[in-house]
Amino acid sequence: MMSPLDALLGRIGTHLTKIYGKGDHSVLVNQLVEAMRLREHFFEPAPFANHWSEKDVALITYGNTIQRRGFKPLEELKDFLDSRLQERISIVHILPYFPWTSDDGFAVSDYNSVNPELGDWSHIEEISTKYRVMSDLVVNHCSASHEWFVQFQNDEEPGMNYFFQAEPEDDLSEVVRPRTSPLLRPTETPSGTKHIWCTFGHDQVDLDFSKPGLLVELVKIIRSHLDHGVSVFRLDAVAFIWKEIGTRSINLPQTHELVRLFRTLIEHVKPDAVIITETNIPNQENLAYFGNCNEAHSIYNFSLPPLLLHAITTGNSFHLKQWMMRMPPAQPGTTYFNFIASHDGIGLRPAEGLLSDEEIDSLVDLMRKRGGLISERALTGGENRPYEINISLFDALGGEDEFFCAHTVLLALEGIPAFYIHSLLGTRNDFERYGRTKHNRHINRHQWDANKLDAFLNDADSHHAKILGELLRLIEIRKSQAAFHPNATQFTLHLGEQVFAFWRQSMDRRNNVFCIHNVSGEEQRLPVSSINLIATEDWIDLLSGKELEAEASEIILKPYQSVWLANRRKHLPY
Secondary structure, three states, X not given: OOOHHHHHHHHHHHHHHHHHOOOOOHHHHHHHHHHHOOOOOOOOOOOOOOOOOOOOXXXXXXXXXXXXXXXXXHHHHHHHHHHOOOOOOOEEEEOOOOOEOOHHHOOEOOOOOOOOOOOOHHHHHHHHOOOEEEEEEEOOEEEOOOHHHXXXXXXXXXXXXXXXXXXXXXXXXXXXXXXXXXXXXXXXXXXEEEEEEOOOEOOEEXXXXXXXXXXXXXXXXXXXXXXXXXXXXXEEOHXXXXXXXXXXXXXXXXXXXXHHHHHHHHHOOOOOOEEEEOOOOOHHHHHHHHOOOOOOOEEEOOOHXXXXXXXXXXXXXXXXXXXXXXXXXXXXXXXXXXXXXXXXXXXXXXXXXXXXXXXXHHHHXXXXXXXXXXXXXXXXXXXXXXXXXXXXXXXXXXXXXXHHHHHHHHHHOOOEEEEEHHHHOOOOOOHHHHHHHOOHHHHHOOOEEHXXXXXXXXXXXXXXXHHHHHHHHHHHHHHOOHHHOOOOEEEEEOOOOOEEEEEEEOOOOOOXXXXXXEOOOOOEEEEHHHHOOOOOEEEEEOOOOOEOOOOOOEEEEOOOOEEEEEEEEOOXXX
C-alpha cells in the first residue's frame, strides 16, 4: 500500500507534468520536497475544510501606514491592532514588507528579508502570535535591482535563466496589459542586447517559471515565510505568471497548474494555511481560480467594489443584483475574499461585461469630480482605456450615510470581509502626497503620524473616531451571527432597484438574517409581507436594536439606511 508521502510525491509529479510536459520529473519532485522540508514536517490536510468562520475579518495595510518617532512601523502596527481594533480583526494583510525599489513594495529586491525601515522578522512573528498574517508572494516579477537580475545582466548563474525574454519582432499583439508602458525592456548583457518582458513596468522584470530552478527558489521562499509565521499567502498578479509568445499571456493552463502545485506543497506543511489569488480581471476569469476546489482557497471578489460604488452613486442596484444572482456559492473549502477598497484603488476590468462602457465612463467622470484620479491600460489596438479609479473610499461615496451603507453590505455578504485601513479610519484623499510623488495611487495611501492619529481617535467627536467606532460596532455585530459564516446560505431578494437585499442562513439553519440596504437617496417603504419572515419567530434589527412589531405592515428605510433583521425564537405553548 502506498504511503501518504509517496502519494504526495505522485501528486507533485502530476502537477509538474502538466506544467512542463511529459518526462522524468523525479529530480525536481525531490528538490521541491526538500525545499519544503516535507520529509521532516508532513501533514495530511482535511479535504474541503473551511479555515474561517463568521468571526474572521481582515485588515489590509502597509507596514508603515502609521509611524511614530522612536518605534519601528511594524511595532506601531501591532500596537494599533491591539489597542484600537480590540480583537475585531483576525487576519492582517501586511502589504509587501520586503526591501523594494518601486511600486510601494511590489518591486521586491529581496524576498527573504524584512525591510529594515519597517522592522525585522521578529515583528512579523510577534504579530502572527495573535493574528493570521497574510503575506504577498510577488510571483510574476521582481525588482530590476534583485540579485537575480544583476546576475542576468552579467550572464551569471542562476539569474541569467530566470527572466522571460521576447524579441521586438515577436507577435505580441494579443498580450493583455494592465499598464501603458512598453512591454519589453532592452537590457545589455555580455552576450548582447536582450529584451525582458515587463508586465507592470521596467523596474518590475518578469520571472520565467518555465525554468524549474526558479520554481525551486520560490518554494524555498514559501517555506521561509511559513517558518516566520505567515499562514495566508496572497499570490500577487498571478494571472500573468506564465507567458507564451503569440498568446494573450494571461490565465494560461500552466498558471492554474502552478497555483494547484503551490497549494499542494503549502497545505501539506500547514494544513490550515490559505492561498488567495489576486487576479484583477473580468469576473468569469477570476472565478476560474477556484479550480475544482483545488486551486485558491479564496479569491478576491474584484467585481464587488465597482458594482457597489455604481449602485450607491446611481441609487440603483440592478447590476449589483444581476451579478450576485449569477455568482456561484463557494464550495466547501473555498470562499470569497470581499473588499470594497484597497491600496490599489477600484479596478474597472472586473466591471467589464457587467456595466456598459457608457456606465463605466459615467462612473469615471463622477469620481473625477470627487477628486479621484484615473489610471489607464493599453489595449491591443493601441488605444488606452480606464483601468482603475484612484480615490479614497469615503470621498468616492460622498458622505457618511453612503459610506456606512457600503460597509454593511460588505460585512453581510457571503465570504470573508476585508477592510482597507484607510476605510476604517475614514481617511480622505491625500492630495499632498500625490502632489509630491505624482503617483496616482498615493492619493489613497496616506501615511499617518501616530500622534496626530491618536489625537483624532481620542476625540469622540472627530470624523475619524466616529468612522472607526461605527465600523467596529458593525464588525462586532457580524461576528455574533452564525448566518454570516463565509459559507452560509445566501439568497437574493427582489425588493425594487433602490434596495439591495439578500437572505443569509446559518449552516445549521437556526440563524436567519435578512440584510436590506437602501442604496438610494430617497426613503423606501417595504411591505413586511414581501420579505417572507417566518411567523413563529420574533425579529430584531441587529443594527438599531429595535424589534419588529408583530403588527408592523411595512419597513421604512431612510436614505442609505441598512437593516439586518435576525430571528429570535418564540417560546410557544404546546
